[in-house]
Amino acid sequence: MSFLASLITAGFGIGGGVLMLAMLASLLPAAAVIPVHGLVQVGSNAGRCFLFRREIYTAVMMPFVVGSLIGIVLGGLFVVQLDAGVLQIAVGLFILWSVLFKPPALMRKSAGITGVISSFLTMFFGATGPFVAAYVKSLELNRVSHVATQATFMTIQHLLKTFTFGLLGFAFSQWAGLITLLILCGFLGAMAGRLVLLRSNEVVFKRILSIILTVLALRLIYGGASSLFASGP
Template structure:
């Protein structure tokens, strides 16, 4: 059997090669700096995949990417916030699956952008450290419509003031749970993941290689440089979100 015959009609071999290479690069960025790869991958897939498949397929790819990163760094995961985050995420996925109307994309982009920018530049109050449940609920609800809310979760994890290894490991574990719940919700909503399993498997494989390379880079930088790079990436992503949302409104 021709392996290419197993690919979705909307994903020719050359496009598959491009998204597989993109998965390596974006996974490297997230493993090395804790954030940025998921949103970059969403932007790339948005230009290559049919709209109906974009959010579900992106969720499955990001589940695999984050699961690999969480497994590699499992010894550094801070387990305290995980249970409330998971509970909030489950509620957010359930509610997101029941909402019949989409949230205004432009308003969502601007709101998340402002929050991420504030979190990157300001010193959040200590009360936010107890907000794993609300962070899981809001980010998972939004990801059902918006796709990439990694910066939102990273902004929450930043308030925990963790070291670079703990930050990346904890963020990856939270995102693994969030994307898994999103994939399950889209499955219940009737999205057919079957035709996309082979492309996702290839993207997961190249993404894991990117994670391995990114982990090596992460080990070589110190916490001070990591925090500066994280804040810079968060600011750039926030600016992109605000600009994109404002452009849609105008």
């Protein structure tokens, strides 16, 4: 799944992070989902940054970094431990929202605003790539530069988030083996996605991806609701 998620994002600029989040939310304890996903995404996005390093659009990086710092700090002040069922439902609803709707126009017009909002939300929902991608798309970059710039934004955001979770006391060491394997598989997926970027039919692939994400989201919502009803009041 890590290989596939990185292939998807490297090939089409978006989707893999949400796919990984859905998978991890189905397998890991609730408290570990967002921190583990964040560190895995640091490695995955950094791999894409390396592969596409010459195509990164650097002019908008500083506003995004400043906005991300503000959003991460605010998110760190409010982040709480959620019931596993509640987390699954929230993640499922977020995935459906990212498939069916677009982020607000205000966020799409500013790298700084995008950094604040997406970084705040990533402390709770993990995969906010769709938010950031809406802004990157508005820059009207070529396809490779879009992927490179998106990967750089997400590397920055997930790195800040991982550092914050470390300060909040999350024990990354107990998940070190799993995280390392996921990052390695993710880099191989990014290498494959680099080839897909130039060869695939993007329209058909995005339709298939939307179907997959919708099915995963509905499965998460169902599983979360079942868990809440089973636990009772």
